[in-house]
Amino acid sequence: MQTPQGGFDVGTRLRQLRNARGLSQRELAKRAGVTNSTISLVEQNSVSPSVSSLKKILDALPVSISAFFAGEDTSQPRPFYRADELTEIGDGHLSWRLVAARQPGRSMSIIHERYPPGSDSGEEMFEHEGEEGGVVVAGEIEITVSEEVAVLGEGDAYYFDSRLPHRFRNIGEAECVIVSASTPPTFSDGGQERHHV
Incomplete structure (x- = not known):
């Protein structure tokens, strides 16, 4: 899951997880202790959240940082990474x-x-x-x-x-x-x- 610039698509992944849990942006923001606009901007990839901000949002789902970035990939384990x-x-x-x-x-x-x-x-x-x-x-x-x-x-x-x-x-x-x-x-x-x- 990548943005057109080649980076990880944080916004799309967050939206997928939020929707899968049946949460509105407003409800997720309330649980995470952030503003509604923060969730909206992150999902639009308009802002790049700090690690601690992303962590607060993911804790409200709850999803670990590792699981968030792992996405839905089910590829086999491999020993080497470029x-x-x-x-x-x-x-x-x-x-x-x-x-x-x-x-x-x-x-x-x-x-x-x-x-x-x-x-x-x-x-x-x-x-x-x-x-x-x-x-x-x-x-x-x-x-x-x-x-x-x-x-x-x-x-x-x-x-x-x-x-x-x-x-x-x-x-x-x-x-x-x-x-x-x-x-x-x-x-x-x-x-x-x-x-x-």
Whole structure:
């Protein structure tokens, strides 16, 4: 499911899921705590929602981020993916490209993350079930986990319990690239929990 520009068609996928559950735009907006116009604009692909905004909307359905981007694809699992086959789940500013998004029964998420200088995962600290880890491939990133803060550079790594509040910020002058993994592969089970990607 792609837009004419070749990206994932977020609007059409959201409309399909909303209609399949018999919800109006107004009802979905109310459940998600967003405005009616937000749902309308997303469904028209007039705006690219942030990951956290999309997460709020999907929690109201409820549908995980992984299931949302997996779509209805029932293709057989395969071992290799080219760079242009990774599914973009970022917000247009931050780039998070998910490996094997359409593979049925995935038990982890592997994400190629790009943080432009000055970007961050948001003012709000994230908390969700599971564990996550990653390796900084280029640049540097400031990571806060609970009360601990560290600046990691190329080759440095992190691994923590995702139930601890956490936040990612690129405080450097160059793009930061991270390859991360998390388990389970969903952002949440329908609650208010969120992942930084």
